[in-house]
Amino acid sequence: MKSGFSEIISSGNGNTLILTALIAAAIANALPTPADGLYFSYQQKLKQRLNDGDITPKEFWTKNIGYHYLFESMWYVLVIIFVLAVNTKFENNVKLLLFIVGGGVVLGVWKKNIEKDEEILKNKNAGTK
Numbered sequence: 001m002k003s004g005f006s007e008i009i010s011s012g013n014g015n016t017l018i019l020t021a022l023i024a025a026a027i028a029n030a031l032p033t034p035a036d037g038l039y040f041s042y043q044q045k046l047k048q049r050l051n052d053g054d055i056t057p058k059e060f061w062t063k064n065i066g067y068h069y070l071f072e073s074m075w076y077v078l079v080i081i082f083v084l085a086v087n088t089k090f091e092n093n094v095k096l097l098l099f100i101v102g103g104g105v106v107l108g109v110w111k112k113n114i115e116k117d118e119e120i121l122k123n124k125n126a127g128t129k
Contacts, residue, residue, distance in 0.1 A: 028076070033098070035075030037105030042067045044113045051120075 043064055050060040079098070 031099055031102065032106035033072070033075050033102040034105045035071040036102065037109045039068055039071045040106065040109040040113060042071075044109075044116060048116075048120075 046055070046060050046063055046067075049055045050057065055063075079095075
């Protein structure tokens with residue numbers, strides 16, 4: 001008796017599996033997560049270090065890209081572990097809550113980064129006058 005992915009593929013629904021995975025990936029990339037908030041926070045710190053001359057452009061971009069993929073993948077690993085651990089109808093409510101929390105974290109970091117950049121520009125402009 002076949003089960004799981006091999007059953008789906010052998011029944012001729014392999015394309016459905018691929019399409020479902022692609023739709024899930026598109027949705028996952030469109031929704032903010034706490035990992036995004038953490039990434040944006042680190043991105044701001046890296047940008048400041050680059051502007052201060054503490055790191056090179058190569059170091060900035062290497063760390064920036066590395067943090068993006070590290071934080072995103074770790075977030076989804078945690079979500080997968082959590083879903084497997086809970087394994088109840090409660091999952092849908094938890095996912096919604098995580099989406100809301102993730103959106104709030106991203107918006108909070110967005111606001112903080114704008115304020116910090118405005119302060120940097122203000123100080124830079126005050127120094128040139």
